[in-house]
Amino acid sequence: MNKVILAGRLTKDPEVRYTQTGKAVASFTLAVNRRFTKEKDKQQADFIPIVIWDKLAEVCGNYLVKGTQVLIEGRIQIRNYDAKDGSKRYVTEVIAQSVEFMGSKSTTNTGGAVPEAAKSFGSEIPPDEEIPF
Amino acid sequence: MNKVILAGRLTKDPEVRYTQTGKAVASFTLAVNRRFTKEKDKQQADFIPIVIWDKLAEVCGNYLVKGTQVLIEGRIQIRNYDAKDGSKRYVTEVIAQSVEFMGSKSTTNTGGAVPEAAKSFGSEIPPDEEIPF
Amino acid sequence: MNKVILAGRLTKDPEVRYTQTGKAVASFTLAVNRRFTKEKDKQQADFIPIVIWDKLAEVCGNYLVKGTQVLIEGRIQIRNYDAKDGSKRYVTEVIAQSVEFMGSKSTTNTGGAVPEAAKSFGSEIPPDEEIPF
């Protein structure tokens, strides 16, 4: 079990790229506000890198923009790469498995509204069926 | 581990009552929309009974109203009681441990805004401290 | 968002049935212990009805037995049916979307071990791929 649930806002428009095999990958940083701790604690936030694959990446690229409020479900993943100085470096990202829009209508690139059908995606639920007992 | 996370809207204003020992208990039903399943599937929802105790109950009584969009964290609890016909009956409720307001400004009873300090409560986070290594 | 995570033990072997269209449905009750509350509080538990569909239902039917310890991810669903006395009755169930075996080797029906490949199922993760940036 490796499960993450985050509510926050995009700090910038998503970037969408493609792997050599043609898979879409979207990425952005999510600002997740911390709970107030009484004192005026200058509204702290964690800035968490989000990565999204495939069709979900494309939908996000089309509908999310800087400031959009989303509810993300995913998992933590740690990637390593070699720094220029030869040392091994680690990046921690949340791989999103589903993304839900939340209330607040932020400005969108297109000025348009999000179609009802695109408000929630990534883990469809099968239609209700009679349970045979 | 018994953990529940729900995003939805109150189907009515919360009811707040008090136990004989003076503890506050709030309750309401949360409408949680299901994911679309392609077909026009007439916007299905689950209507989930929520129960909240103590100070959190009072805050909810003060700020939440019918239609408010919230993000709830809690646990499933099964209570049993004796029906009038003598049989044992079970109720399943979600005991909320924390409640967060979400974007969409629905009409409020008071017409007033939710104070910033009341937007999220139930599991405060201690201020950041230096980790000693 | 309608997400549930439960850790507990089956109170009996799963029952597997089939819908008229041939879909498998497994069901069982999960005993989820509550957190101790200091006093000897006689080890309380919630007994939560679990429902599982399709291939996952069959795997569960094959490997889970009374006493097996599992970690379940799913969603709350409320079903209604008509009682014999004509009134409407509601049942709350957790629809499991993934099931993970946990440590404790309980007795199994077959006396055999759970094959490594069956220890966790319901939400496979694609193999790691280079992120193109």
Added chain:
Amino acid sequence: MNKVILAGRLTKDPEVRYTQTGKAVASFTLAVNRRFTKEKDKQQADFIPIVIWDKLAEVCGNYLVKGTQVLIEGRIQIRNYDAKDGSKRYVTEVIAQSVEFMGSKSTTNTGGAVPEAAKSFGSEIPPDEEIPF
């Protein structure tokens, strides 16, 4: 909302230190195995840094050892520090809010068993009370 749930095993004994103000902080790395992806994919895991504060830190220091299987609930936190070369570096950690032991009895340092009362801690649940309606 910033919620993480992880099941995995400690890759080493926890380290417990103290801040200048005397608060305990425990830390260790949790190995969280990924879901199989069919192929023999050489049992991949994510190695996730866990940080625990206060009393919970001390309990963990006393009972957890390398190999212990645990279920952790917490939140993602990003800390920044200045590298020796003057650049800003970021560390991502999971701050654990509750820890539950899981089945598998791994070898312990002490050779002793975990007392029942220490099996789960960090988010106690109040004893059941009559709901006044």
Added chain:
DNA sequence: TTTT
């Protein structure tokens, strides 16, 4: 019995 239900929310948007």
Added chain:
DNA sequence: TTTT
């Protein structure tokens, strides 16, 4: 750098 890593657990079973």
